[in-house]
Amino acid sequence: MGKIICKKCGVEAKEEILDIYEYEEGIPLRNVHAYECPKCKEFIFTDKQVEEMERRTDLIKKELFAFERKITISGRSLVINIPDDLVKHMNILKGKKVKIIPAGKNRFIVEV
Numbered sequence: 001m002g003k004i005i006c007k008k009c010g011v012e013a014k015e016e017i018l019d020i021y022e023y024e025e026g027i028p029l030r031n032v033h034a035y036e037c038p039k040c041k042e043f044i045f046t047d048k049q050v051e052e053m054e055r056r057t058d059l060i061k062k063e064l065f066a067f068e069r070k071i072t073i074s075g076r077s078l079v080i081n082i083p084d085d086l087v088k089h090m091n092i093l094k095g096k097k098v099k100i101i102p103a104g105k106n107r108f109i110v111e112v
């Protein structure tokens with residue numbers, strides 16, 4: 001990888017690992033790779049580093065918005081209730097067809 005130069009100071013930025021950095025406010029990431037200008041102390045991120053932060057932030061967001069539900073039974077079928085908030089948010093209506101896609105041994109995706 002080529003040298004990362006601070007546009008303001010024209011000096012080479014050094015690669016650092018930040019203990020905590022919030023790419024998105026309120027969602028702190030740990031051990032974030034970045035470049036720091038030794039002069040103005042500003043952080044510079046490569047495209048790859050930004051992608052990585054986006055990916056990690058998305059993962060945390062998914063966890064934050066997860067809902068826990070117990071499986072119940074209706075007739076002979078197992079049923080998972082959909083939380084009200086999700087029903088409203090995704091505009092799910094009774095009778096609507098959804099697609100269930102297995103994703104590994106302990107996960108599936110429900111496509112609305």
Ligand SMILES: [Zn+2]
Nearest residue numbers: 006009037040
């Ligand atoms: Zn600088």
